[in-house]
Amino acid sequence: MASTDTAILEAAAELLSQRGYRGMTVAAVAAAAGVSQPTVYLRYASKHDLAVAAIARRPFFANPPDTGDLTEDLIALLTDIVATAETIGLSIIGVVLAEEPEHPELLARWRAAVGSSVLRAVDEIIDRARSRGQTRDDLQPGLVADLVVGAYLAHYTHEGRPDSAWARQIVETLRPGLT
Amino acid sequence: MASTDTAILEAAAELLSQRGYRGMTVAAVAAAAGVSQPTVYLRYASKHDLAVAAIARRPFFANPPDTGDLTEDLIALLTDIVATAETIGLSIIGVVLAEEPEHPELLARWRAAVGSSVLRAVDEIIDRARSRGQTRDDLQPGLVADLVVGAYLAHYTHEGRPDSAWARQIVETLRPGLT
Amino acid sequence: MASTDTAILEAAAELLSQRGYRGMTVAAVAAAAGVSQPTVYLRYASKHDLAVAAIARRPFFANPPDTGDLTEDLIALLTDIVATAETIGLSIIGVVLAEEPEHPELLARWRAAVGSSVLRAVDEIIDRARSRGQTRDDLQPGLVADLVVGAYLAHYTHEGRPDSAWARQIVETLRPGLT
Amino acid sequence: MASTDTAILEAAAELLSQRGYRGMTVAAVAAAAGVSQPTVYLRYASKHDLAVAAIARRPFFANPPDTGDLTEDLIALLTDIVATAETIGLSIIGVVLAEEPEHPELLARWRAAVGSSVLRAVDEIIDRARSRGQTRDDLQPGLVADLVVGAYLAHYTHEGRPDSAWARQIVETLRPGLT
DNA sequence: GATGAATGAGACTTCATTCAT
DNA sequence: TATGAATGAAGTCTCATTCAT
Incomplete structure (x- = not known):
C-alpha cells in the first residue's frame, strides 16, 4: 500500500533524526510504521538502503523568499x-x-x-x-x-x-x- | 599507568573520529590500546563516559596566526x-x-x-x-x-x-x- | 497448466542439486519457474513435499549399455x-x-x-x-x-x-x- | 575451559550428524554444551568454522585389523x-x-x-x-x-x-x- | 487458478558489561 | 591493577507460509 510506503519512510526519517543511524533500528521503524519487519525488507534490501531513502525526505528550500531586497x-x-x-x-x-x-x-x-x-x-x-x-x-x-x-x-x-x-x-x- | 591512560584515550579518540560512536567499540579501543577490556572499565564507568573523555582530546587552536594583517x-x-x-x-x-x-x-x-x-x-x-x-x-x-x-x-x-x-x-x- | 507443473519441478530439482535442501527456497523455486510463491503452494502443501516430488525427477538408467561383453x-x-x-x-x-x-x-x-x-x-x-x-x-x-x-x-x-x-x-x- | 571446548565441539558434531548443517544452529550447540551463544563465538568466528572443526572429530580408522589374512x-x-x-x-x-x-x-x-x-x-x-x-x-x-x-x-x-x-x-x- | 503483500518465527552475529582470579 | 572468559540483550536479515483480491 502507498500509505505503508509513506509510513515506513516517515518513521525512518524521524528515527534517523532523533536517534541516529544506530538508533534507527529496523524493528523501531517497523513498529512506528505499524508493520512487521519483513514488510520493511520487502521495500528496502537493507537498513542502509532505507536510511539513504529516508534522507531524501528531508525538507527542501524550494521557494526562496522574494522581498525585493x-x-x-x-x-x-x-x-x-x-x-x-x-x-x-x-x-x-x-x-x-x-x-x-x-x-x-x-x-x-x-x-x-x-x-x-x-x-x-x-x-x-x-x-x-x-x-x-x-x-x-x-x-x-x-x-x-x-x-x-x-x-x-x-x-x-x-x-x-x-x-x-x-x-x-x-x-x-x-x-x-x-x- | 599513565601511558595506559593515554593509550586508551588516544585509541578512543581515533576510533571516534574514524568510525563514529558505534564504531568505537570497547573491544576495539582496548585492542588498539593494547589492554584488556576490563582495564578500560577500570577507568571509565561506561563506553559513553569514555567517549565524552575522548572528545576533549580533539585539537585546539591555541596559537592563532599572527601575520600582522x-x-x-x-x-x-x-x-x-x-x-x-x-x-x-x-x-x-x-x-x-x-x-x-x-x-x-x-x-x-x-x-x-x-x-x-x-x-x-x-x-x-x-x-x-x-x-x-x-x-x-x-x-x-x-x-x-x-x-x-x-x-x-x-x-x-x-x-x-x-x-x-x-x-x-x-x-x-x-x-x-x-x- | 502442465508447463507450470513441469517448470516448478524442474526448478526445484535444479536448486536441490545445486544448492541443497536449504538453498532450495520456495522463493527461488518460484522465481526460477516464473510463477509466484502461492502458485507453488497450490501444488505442494509444503517445501518438503516439493522436495520429495523433485527427487523423483532425477535421472534413471533405463537403457543399460549392451556391448556384448x-x-x-x-x-x-x-x-x-x-x-x-x-x-x-x-x-x-x-x-x-x-x-x-x-x-x-x-x-x-x-x-x-x-x-x-x-x-x-x-x-x-x-x-x-x-x-x-x-x-x-x-x-x-x-x-x-x-x-x-x-x-x-x-x-x-x-x-x-x-x-x-x-x-x-x-x-x-x-x-x-x-x- | 578445556571441558567447554570439548563440549562445544561434541555438541556441534552430534547436531551436524543428526540434524544437518541447517539443524546445527549455534543456539542448539550452545544449549547442548551448556554455554551461551557468545561463548561459542569466542572460539569460532562463524558457524561455518565451527562446522569445519566439528568434522575433524569424526572417527578415524587408526588401527586396521590384523588377522594374518x-x-x-x-x-x-x-x-x-x-x-x-x-x-x-x-x-x-x-x-x-x-x-x-x-x-x-x-x-x-x-x-x-x-x-x-x-x-x-x-x-x-x-x-x-x-x-x-x-x-x-x-x-x-x-x-x-x-x-x-x-x-x-x-x-x-x-x-x-x-x-x-x-x-x-x-x-x-x-x-x-x-x- | 493465480498473485501481491504480509508476517511469525527464528537464524547468525555483535557488543557493552561483569566476575572470578 | 589487570585480565581471560563469559553472557544478556539486541540487531540485521531470511524464510516458509498465509490471506485478500
Missing part, C-alpha cells in the same frame, strides 16, 4: 533555515557526517537533496538582486551559501541555538561584501 | 581549520551532533573544548586587528567566528572538500564587512 | 554414472542422506527411483552375460551393483573426481570375481 | 566401518556432500580426516598381505579402498542397512581380483 531575502532564508533546524534538529546532519566513513552514500544523498536545494535558493536570490543592480557582478553564490548556511551550523555547534537577533546580525556583517 | 590571519586560521579537518575528518563533529538527542554531554564537551578555543582564537585575531586600527569598533568576534568556521562546515556538508583557493575567496568576500 | 558393459555403465554425477553433482545424494534423520521420505524416494533403476540395469547386464556363459551362475547382481556404483561414491567422497582411466581400472580389478 | 582383514575393516556408520549414521557424509556447493571446506576437511585414514588402513592391510605373498604386486590400494568402502555407501543409499552376511559376501566377490 537582497539583505532581507538572505535574512528570511537564514531565519527559515534556523526555524527548520529547530524543528527537526541538526542531528540529521550529524548523522550523515558521522556515518560518512562507513556509509558515504548518506552524505552523498544529503548533498544531492538538501545541499543543492539550498544552493539553488541562494542562487536565485542573488540572481534577482543582480538584476536589480543590488550586487556585485562577480559575486559567487556558492561562497554566499557557504557563509550564510555555515554561520548557523557553526553557531549551533559552538554555542547552541542563536537568539532572535542573530540572523540579522550575521547578514548585516556580511552585507558590505555583497553589494 | 586581519585578512591574512583569518585566511591562515581557516586554512588551519581545513587542514585539521582533512586530517581527522568531520565525522567527529557529526558524532557529537548526531548523538545530541540521546547524549547531549558529547556536544557540551565539544563546545567547551573545541568551540571555545576557536572563539578565543578569532577573538585574539580581531583584538590585535582592532589595536592596529584595522577593524570596526563594533565588530563582534562571535559573528566572525560563525562565518569563518561555518563556511567550511557548510561547504564540506554541501559540496565536499574545498579547493585550495577557497579559503582566500571566503575571507575576501567577508572582508568589506570587517574593516 | 560383461566388462565393457560395466565400464560403460560406470562411465555413464560418473558422467551423470559430474553434471548434476553428488550433492543431491548428500541431501537425501543428510536429511534422513528428519525427513526419511527423501531417501526412500531416492531409493525407489534411482537406486532401483541402477539395480535393474546391473541385473540386466549380468543376465545377458550369464546367457552368454560369461559369468558365474551364483553371481549376485546386488553385490555387483554395490561394488560398481559404490566405488564412485567412495572415490568422490574420499578423493574427488576420478581421472579418465579410473572406471576401467575398477572394473578390471573386479573382473576376476565375476567370471 | 587379507580376506579376513578386509571383512573386519568393512564390518568395522558398517558398525561405525550404524552408530553415528551416514548423514554426516550426506552433510558434507550436500553442502559442497556452498561450503566446500566441509568436504575437504572430511577427505583430509576420514578419507585419508581409511585409505591408510587399506594401504596397510594390503602391504601386509603383499609381504605375505597373498596378493598381486600391482594391486592398487586406492582401488580396493574405493570398492570396499563404496560398497557400503552404495548399499545403504540404494537399499538400506545391509544384513550380517553382506560384508563377507562383498569381500568374497572381490577376492579373486585381489590375489
Whole structure:
C-alpha cells in the first residue's frame, strides 16, 4: 500500500533524526510504521538502503523568499533555515557526517537533496538582486551559501541555538561584501 | 599507568573520529590500546563516559596566526581549520551532533573544548586587528567566528572538500564587512 | 497448466542439486519457474513435499549399455554414472542422506527411483552375460551393483573426481570375481 | 575451559550428524554444551568454522585389523566401518556432500580426516598381505579402498542397512581380483 | 487458478558489561 | 591493577507460509 510506503519512510526519517543511524533500528521503524519487519525488507534490501531513502525526505528550500531586497531575502532564508533546524534538529546532519566513513552514500544523498536545494535558493536570490543592480557582478553564490548556511551550523555547534537577533546580525556583517 | 591512560584515550579518540560512536567499540579501543577490556572499565564507568573523555582530546587552536594583517590571519586560521579537518575528518563533529538527542554531554564537551578555543582564537585575531586600527569598533568576534568556521562546515556538508583557493575567496568576500 | 507443473519441478530439482535442501527456497523455486510463491503452494502443501516430488525427477538408467561383453558393459555403465554425477553433482545424494534423520521420505524416494533403476540395469547386464556363459551362475547382481556404483561414491567422497582411466581400472580389478 | 571446548565441539558434531548443517544452529550447540551463544563465538568466528572443526572429530580408522589374512582383514575393516556408520549414521557424509556447493571446506576437511585414514588402513592391510605373498604386486590400494568402502555407501543409499552376511559376501566377490 | 503483500518465527552475529582470579 | 572468559540483550536479515483480491 502507498500509505505503508509513506509510513515506513516517515518513521525512518524521524528515527534517523532523533536517534541516529544506530538508533534507527529496523524493528523501531517497523513498529512506528505499524508493520512487521519483513514488510520493511520487502521495500528496502537493507537498513542502509532505507536510511539513504529516508534522507531524501528531508525538507527542501524550494521557494526562496522574494522581498525585493537582497539583505532581507538572505535574512528570511537564514531565519527559515534556523526555524527548520529547530524543528527537526541538526542531528540529521550529524548523522550523515558521522556515518560518512562507513556509509558515504548518506552524505552523498544529503548533498544531492538538501545541499543543492539550498544552493539553488541562494542562487536565485542573488540572481534577482543582480538584476536589480543590488550586487556585485562577480559575486559567487556558492561562497554566499557557504557563509550564510555555515554561520548557523557553526553557531549551533559552538554555542547552541542563536537568539532572535542573530540572523540579522550575521547578514548585516556580511552585507558590505555583497553589494 | 599513565601511558595506559593515554593509550586508551588516544585509541578512543581515533576510533571516534574514524568510525563514529558505534564504531568505537570497547573491544576495539582496548585492542588498539593494547589492554584488556576490563582495564578500560577500570577507568571509565561506561563506553559513553569514555567517549565524552575522548572528545576533549580533539585539537585546539591555541596559537592563532599572527601575520600582522586581519585578512591574512583569518585566511591562515581557516586554512588551519581545513587542514585539521582533512586530517581527522568531520565525522567527529557529526558524532557529537548526531548523538545530541540521546547524549547531549558529547556536544557540551565539544563546545567547551573545541568551540571555545576557536572563539578565543578569532577573538585574539580581531583584538590585535582592532589595536592596529584595522577593524570596526563594533565588530563582534562571535559573528566572525560563525562565518569563518561555518563556511567550511557548510561547504564540506554541501559540496565536499574545498579547493585550495577557497579559503582566500571566503575571507575576501567577508572582508568589506570587517574593516 | 502442465508447463507450470513441469517448470516448478524442474526448478526445484535444479536448486536441490545445486544448492541443497536449504538453498532450495520456495522463493527461488518460484522465481526460477516464473510463477509466484502461492502458485507453488497450490501444488505442494509444503517445501518438503516439493522436495520429495523433485527427487523423483532425477535421472534413471533405463537403457543399460549392451556391448556384448560383461566388462565393457560395466565400464560403460560406470562411465555413464560418473558422467551423470559430474553434471548434476553428488550433492543431491548428500541431501537425501543428510536429511534422513528428519525427513526419511527423501531417501526412500531416492531409493525407489534411482537406486532401483541402477539395480535393474546391473541385473540386466549380468543376465545377458550369464546367457552368454560369461559369468558365474551364483553371481549376485546386488553385490555387483554395490561394488560398481559404490566405488564412485567412495572415490568422490574420499578423493574427488576420478581421472579418465579410473572406471576401467575398477572394473578390471573386479573382473576376476565375476567370471 | 578445556571441558567447554570439548563440549562445544561434541555438541556441534552430534547436531551436524543428526540434524544437518541447517539443524546445527549455534543456539542448539550452545544449549547442548551448556554455554551461551557468545561463548561459542569466542572460539569460532562463524558457524561455518565451527562446522569445519566439528568434522575433524569424526572417527578415524587408526588401527586396521590384523588377522594374518587379507580376506579376513578386509571383512573386519568393512564390518568395522558398517558398525561405525550404524552408530553415528551416514548423514554426516550426506552433510558434507550436500553442502559442497556452498561450503566446500566441509568436504575437504572430511577427505583430509576420514578419507585419508581409511585409505591408510587399506594401504596397510594390503602391504601386509603383499609381504605375505597373498596378493598381486600391482594391486592398487586406492582401488580396493574405493570398492570396499563404496560398497557400503552404495548399499545403504540404494537399499538400506545391509544384513550380517553382506560384508563377507562383498569381500568374497572381490577376492579373486585381489590375489 | 493465480498473485501481491504480509508476517511469525527464528537464524547468525555483535557488543557493552561483569566476575572470578 | 589487570585480565581471560563469559553472557544478556539486541540487531540485521531470511524464510516458509498465509490471506485478500
